[in-house]
């Protein structure tokens with residue numbers, strides 16, 4: 001099986017696996033307990049909090065551990081809108097290309113009386129800061145725009161968007177699940193008030209992530225999960241020490257490995273091979289993160305190819321079966337793909353185990369399928 005779905009989940013790094021086991025063995029005590037074993041577990045968590053804060057230019061008191069980016073996004077949006085900071089303001093600005101979890105949070109917020117503006121991207125998949133500015137209103141409570149899009153790999157101008165939100169005194173959240181550990185992030189440079197991240201996109205475990213909240217101690221955020229005061233009262237539940245240790249390990253080792261990986265070379269090889277085999281293709285979205293490629297193959301029945309090669313390749317499709325019919329993904333729809341074009345689109349995302357042979361094999365199999 002050749003895995004091309006690191007944007008779905010990055011393979012867990014060996015260092016992460018070892019650190020997880022070590023933490024399970026060493027830090028089994030409840031980190032809220034007063035005894036020495038509890039204090040050790042607590043200190044271990046604080047070490048990782050410091051590491052993450054350092055990576056993004058934040059203070060330790062601004063990092064809240066969660067179960068992943070979905071929960072962080074819920075906490076950011078619902079937690080803030082339920083608080084007094086945004087009282088009386090009923091408008092939210094987001095985009096059509098956000099991860100489904102943001103869209104479903106917004107759809108819930110609409111049901112309870114908020115109005116949401118969903119910005120369209122330009123044809124290359126970018127949300128412009130001018131479109132955000134145009135959408136702002138007197139009653140805008142919050143803007144939430146993702147950093148890197150998970151289907152296209154495109155990078156939004158977060159720093160510009162954050163600046164204009166700041167100038168208009170509007171809080172700004174970014175979903176950085178796909179960019180954390182891959183792009184440099186400085187919360188002050190990006191002008192963000194809140195930022196979501198997830199471990200399993202950087203070779204860590206599923207089920208752990210964090211939310212950065214600017215001045216978390218002073219800002220009035222209502223928890224989504226009420227509990228016994230953990231995480232400065234913002235997120236209840238016993239803090240998952242082993243998962244957090246392993247997130248810390250992923251933070252330590254992933255960025256360097258990512259920087260040194262030859263994703264651009266693999267992408268160039270993909271194009272060379274497609275050209276050599278005479279396969280027509282296009283790459284969607286403007287230049288973004290090098291390990292994510294949204295690839296359209298107009299002359300290939302991609303859905304049938306994927307079905308017949310299910311056990312050979314793990315690839316994400318540009319379309320999905322809804323209850324009634326095949327539908328283009330919401331991201332491809334937003335850049336004006338029709339169903340047929342989306343059906344012929346795949347997302348490849350490379351990881352540290354992807355080799356030149358993996359890429360060559362894929363193109364060869366595509367070519368064989370196409371020639372038959």
Ligand SMILES: Cc1ncc(COP(=O)(O)O)c(C=O)c1O
Nearest residue numbers: 068069070099150175177178198
């Ligand atoms: C942009 C983006 N946001 C949020 C999520 C959800 O993250 P998690 O699986 O940690 O809840 C993902 C993962 O698919 C993502 O790509």
